[in-house]
Amino acid sequence: MSLAVLYCRARSGIDAPLVTIEVHLANGLPALNIVGLPELAVRESKDRVRGALLNSQFEFPARRITINLAPADLPKEGARFDLPIALGILAASGQIPTTALTASEFVGELALSGELRPIAGALPVALAAAAANRPLVLPAANANEAALVGGARIYAAATLLEICGHLTGQAPLPPYRASINARGVAAPPQPDLAEVRGQQHAKRALEIAAAGNHSLLLSGPPGSGKSMLASRLPGLLPQLSEREALESASVRSISNLGFNAASWRRRPFRAPHHTASGVALAGGGSSPRPGEISLAHNGVLFLDELPEFDRRALEVLREPLERGEITISRAGRQALFPARFQLIAAMNPCPCGHLGDGEQQSCRCTPEQVARYRNRISGPLLDRIDMHVEVPRLAPAALAVAGANGGDDSARVRTRVQRCRELQHQRSGTLNSCLQGEQLRRFCQLGAPEERLLLSAMERLGLSARAFHRIQRLARTIADLDGREAISCADLGEAIGYRQLDRRR
Numbered sequence: 001m002s003l004a005v006l007y008c009r010a011r012s013g014i015d016a017p018l019v020t021i022e023v024h025l026a027n028g029l030p031a032l033n034i035v036g037l038p039e040l041a042v043r044e045s046k047d048r049v050r051g052a053l054l055n056s057q058f059e060f061p062a063r064r065i066t067i068n069l070a071p072a073d074l075p076k077e078g079a080r081f082d083l084p085i086a087l088g089i090l091a092a093s094g095q096i097p098t099t100a101l102t103a104s105e106f107v108g109e110l111a112l113s114g115e116l117r118p119i120a121g122a123l124p125v126a127l128a129a130a131a132a133n134r135p136l137v138l139p140a141a142n143a144n145e146a147a148l149v150g151g152a153r154i155y156a157a158a159t160l161l162e163i164c165g166h167l168t169g170q171a172p173l174p175p176y177r178a179s180i181n182a183r184g185v186a187a188p189p190q191p192d193l194a195e196v197r198g199q200q201h202a203k204r205a206l207e208i209a210a211a212g213n214h215s216l217l218l219s220g221p222p223g224s225g226k227s228m229l230a231s232r233l234p235g236l237l238p239q240l241s242e243r244e245a246l247e248s249a250s251v252r253s254i255s256n257l258g259f260n261a262a263s264w265r266r267r268p269f270r271a272p273h274h275t276a277s278g279v280a281l282a283g284g285g286s287s288p289r290p291g292e293i294s295l296a297h298n299g300v301l302f303l304d305e306l307p308e309f310d311r312r313a314l315e316v317l318r319e320p321l322e323r324g325e326i327t328i329s330r331a332g333r334q335a336l337f338p339a340r341f342q343l344i345a346a347m348n349p350c351p352c353g354h355l356g357d358g359e360q361q362s363c364r365c366t367p368e369q370v371a372r373y374r375n376r377i378s379g380p381l382l383d384r385i386d387m388h389v390e391v392p393r394l395a396p397a398a399l400a401v402a403g404a405n406g407g408d409d410s411a412r413v414r415t416r417v418q419r420c421r422e423l424q425h426q427r428s429g430t431l432n433s434c435l436q437g438e439q440l441r442r443f444c445q446l447g448a449p450e451e452r453l454l455l456s457a458m459e460r461l462g463l464s465a466r467a468f469h470r471i472q473r474l475a476r477t478i479a480d481l482d483g484r485e486a487i488s489c490a491d492l493g494e495a496i497g498y499r500q501l502d503r504r505r
């Protein structure tokens, strides 16, 4: 038999579509051709495969070898096809059996020595192979990650020879069992809200934001605790479900960061620096990789020093903030990455940071400087932030008092948040921040006095139509936290109070 067929998987967004690899040996001048739109990395694979075969004491067939990767229109990159290509050549030349090869899937990069090197994105491959109900054979260094998938059948090996021993039946590999069951790993502890003293107003805002998945902007002088508060938001959200955790881990798996076994259960918290480019935030590259907004999928994106970010870089946030995903187009190729994150941002009130910071230091910024600083945040982005909250600096005395005065700890707040989220899901199947159109009218209905209040606030504060709906959704969450079905004037009043930056514009 001079034809062998094997299955492998490509990378497309966080999906891993099937690739069929056909290896055909024909008589003629010795040559190796790979067809099916392979990119540079696949072409380099020729040399690695040749080296790996020879160094594993196999014969490299002196025939015309044609390798077809199908479907041809699927972009293929990376060295993950090395292993199935090498096995295909061995099978087509009769050095290992061809039977039952298509019962499994194979991925892995080969070193010239015949050792297997880990690939990026093993988790999405394992998810797809398990869904297709086929065992997956991959490099040992990827095994722990792949074994997270419930129902996955994983065979892991360190070298090409080990896999050949498995396929010939001379030395079958045992099904891989994780040494520590990574699936059972608990989320590592998060910093606790009780460590933040005072700041009751900001903590209340953080709880509302967590409950309804509302975006939040903290404004206050340096050292007032904005970063401290922001980093405690993930700990107020419910535990990740297994599906969510696998999704987020898949994004990491295909990113430059790679999978992290210790923290895959933890809600992502990403805090890109304000010098981050649009590509770093949104994702990109010639073979698109996810950016910070996708690494924050199912978690929190913290943008510290918001006005310092490049305006054009921030523009990329608008689409994912509405749709929960981002499409990246590069040179005719498209990749879709999930990006459902909760946004929290922080800023100083003025360029020097001390505006309104009375006692200690006074602000020397001119009103024009303050206005210019705030206008660096684009109106449409500010419009999409549900809550604006001032975080004043605590007096040194308040910080120094011994004993706990931090209020509820994260676990207690998380219980309330969870209850509130369940209520929202029962009512509308989604969180309040996502209510749109008809749902918004149905579930955020206002009585006559409430409507009058909101309309007059709109007029007085010059709020946009978008802000109007944001206030409605926010008031819905405030009522829900209190377990009330009807939205009251007090709920609306509190929600309107979170639009401070609109007011000043």
Ligand SMILES: Nc1ncnc2c1ncn2[C@@H]1O[C@H](COP(=O)(O)OP(=O)(O)O)[C@@H](O)[C@H]1O
Pocket (backbone or CB within 6 Å): 195, 196, 197, 198, 199, 220, 221, 222, 223, 224, 225, 226, 227, 228, 229, 394, 399
């Ligand atoms: N409310 C607070 N309770 C406890 N510590 C605080 C509080 N506010 C500030 N701190 C202390 O000040 C430090 C700086 O706070 P940080 O969150 O970085 O401020 P900001 O981000 O507003 O500049 C924190 O690491 C913490 O030690």
Ligand SMILES: [Mg+2]
Pocket (backbone or CB within 6 Å): 223, 226, 227, 228, 304, 346
């Ligand atoms: Mg800070």
Ligand SMILES: [Zn+2]
Pocket (backbone or CB within 6 Å): 350, 351, 352, 353, 354, 355, 363, 364, 365
């Ligand atoms: Zn100032």
